[in-house]
Amino acid sequence: xxxxxxxxxxxxxxxxxxxxxxxxxxxxxxxxxxxxxxxxxxxxxxxxxxxxxxxxxxxxxxxxxxxxxxxxxxxxxxxxxxxxxxxxxxxxxxxxxxxxxxxxxxxxxxxxxxxxxxxxxxxxxxxxxxxxxxxxxxxxxxxxxxxxxxxxxxxxxxxxxxxxxxxxxxxxxxxxxxxxxxxxxxxxxxxxxxxxxxxxxxxxxxxxxxxxxxxxxxxxxxxxxxxxxxxxxxxxxxxxxxxxxxxxxxxxxxxxxxxxxxxxxxxxxxxxxxxxxxxxxxxxxxxxxxxxxxxxxxxxxxxxxxxxxxxxxxxxxxxxxxxxxxxxxxxxxxxxxxxxxxxxxxxxxxxxxxxxxxxxxxxxxxxxxxxxxxxxxxxxxxxxxxxxxxxxxxxxxxxxxxxxxxxxxxxxxxxxxxxxxxxxxxxxxxxxxxxxxxxxxxxxxxxxxxxxxxxxxxxxxxxxxxxxxxxxxxxxxxxxxxxxxxxxxxxxxxxxxxxxxxxxxxxxxxxxxxxxxxxxxxxxxxxxxxxxxxxxxxxxxxxxxxxxxxxxxxxxxxxxxxx
Ligand code: GLY
Numbered sequence: 001x002x003x004x005x006x007x008x009x010x011x012x013x014x015x016x017x018x019x020x021x022x023x024x025x026x027x028x029x030x031x032x033x034x035x036x037x038x039x040x041x042x043x044x045x046x047x048x049x050x051x052x053x054x055x056x057x058x059x060x061x062x063x064x065x066x067x068x069x070x071x072x073x074x075x076x077x078x079x080x081x082x083x084x085x086x087x088x089x090x091x092x093x094x095x096x097x098x099x100x101x102x103x104x105x106x107x108x109x110x111x112x113x114x115x116x117x118x119x120x121x122x123x124x125x126x127x128x129x130x131x132x133x134x135x136x137x138x139x140x141x142x143x144x145x146x147x148x149x150x151x152x153x154x155x156x157x158x159x160x161x162x163x164x165x166x167x168x169x170x171x172x173x174x175x176x177x178x179x180x181x182x183x184x185x186x187x188x189x190x191x192x193x194x195x196x197x198x199x200x201x202x203x204x205x206x207x208x209x210x211x212x213x214x215x216x217x218x219x220x221x222x223x224x225x226x227x228x229x230x231x232x233x234x235x236x237x238x239x240x241x242x243x244x245x246x247x248x249x250x251x252x253x254x255x256x257x258x259x260x261x262x263x264x265x266x267x268x269x270x271x272x273x274x275x276x277x278x279x280x281x282x283x284x285x286x287x288x289x290x291x292x293x294x295x296x297x298x299x300x301x302x303x304x305x306x307x308x309x310x311x312x313x314x315x316x317x318x319x320x321x322x323x324x325x326x327x328x329x330x331x332x333x334x335x336x337x338x339x340x341x342x343x344x345x346x347x348x349x350x351x352x353x354x355x356x357x358x359x360x361x362x363x364x365x366x367x368x369x370x371x372x373x374x375x376x377x378x379x380x381x382x383x384x385x386x387x388x389x390x391x392x393x394x395x396x397x398x399x400x401x402x403x404x405x406x407x408x409x410x411x412x413x414x415x416x417x418x419x420x421x422x423x424x425x426x427x428x429x430x431x432x433x434x435x436x437x438x439x440x441x442x443x444x445x446x447x448x449x450x451x452x453x454x455x456x457x458x459x460x461x462x463x464x465x466x467x468x469x470x471x472x473x474x475x476x477x478x479x480x481x482x483x484x485x486x487x488x489x490x491x492x493x494x495x496x497x498x499x500x501x502x503x504x505x506x507x508x509x510x511x512x513x514x515x516x517x518x519x520x521x522x523x524x525x526x527x528x529x530x531x532x533x534x535x536x537x538x539x540x541x542x543x544x545x546x547x548x549x550x551x552x553x554x555x556x557x558x559x560x561x562x563x
Pocket of ligand 1: 375393394395396414417445446447448468469
């Protein structure tokens, strides 16, 4: 294998050692290509692949495999993801690489004898794991739409796993946060600790077994992961830690190429992910509702703007939780949910001054909440106008906390995204209904919202975010900031955000999102306001007449780079 370009290696090593825990906003500009990811090493890899003649898909696949090495908290081989792809010939595709429930999964697998959800069972350990999909997603994207040989695309990830990278402050922080749970699993400690202590900032993390798994994928394609030794390792580790995944489950996994979901908004086309993600449907419903109101007239952050935004969020999330699930298993009224006529009815019913109590919408589904998350997003465009928007996840930070012995990669805890008991909240407070109940082979409902806004059929804005249910609203708010409020991209990213998800019936707001009189106005309209930390971490690219602008959200450790 050819060594990494010298410049890239230097960049990677220094990125690992000098990474600051305090994020700064670093808008980037390029005329040939742009890469925005949550990890500076992965961004450097993406740019390098573009410079070496790869298209946006090659770069996205290289970034995906790199994140599995350098961003183990969310980048993954053992998780799932979604891909929105626009090709220079004008064709658009979505790849659904969401995990599936194993064959032995059942509707009540997380309930005790009294029918109550057993805390933690769908979150930590083997039983929380869905059959991994992301490797097939990456390989499907590369095979169908990439142009470089897979060896070239996977080379940086393999080299980073073999030679190691320096753990930065951010990774140390998330390791520290999850330490208690990580320590529960022998194989996890085998790979992510030294002398019994989890890796710390400044230490080099070498992942030889992970490199071997990547080499097997590089040589054997999907069979290198989904058949034989790796499939056996996954099933063995999952079962050893309480799970039910079999080799047959792993062998049977297939990512699915779909049509992206499209909605128009003020003359733009917004393209996002159809179910098994709820992201596209919710985003479309919110945009359709908001098109009825002159948000620009009220302005960003005005109480009237926020009132309409919150009501749109409330209605879209209520429909999410009531209707959405894997379309291969349940019938979802997609046409109605996506129609302008349905949004029109909702918009007319919104009281211009007062909040709608969430209990007034589908009261039979409402119960109380809780939360915690991680996922990662990357946006890429190349010099020919091919563009890719990818969100991928293990669900929580480090997923199930279980690392596959012999493979060195984390398994997801995506089973928590099912409705363990319809009506009972998952870790994001999403309650779900029968449509998202557990069935063997079914994909659990997601909130991931990889999105592209097209203008005259060409990419205009490419974006997405981690953050569980907050993803959908973070993406919405950046779109509104650019299209309705005409903000420059950096400002659109930085502008403080709010979040409402129907249940709980509260408005979460970032510091600075609500000035004093706006707070008073919202309270008097009947809203309950709750401050919280970062809402989303949006990786965005804007296409302008003079080139590509990229901004990695300062709420996270990301990095955008153009050339
Ligand atoms: N696991 C988070 C999501 O898919 O929404």
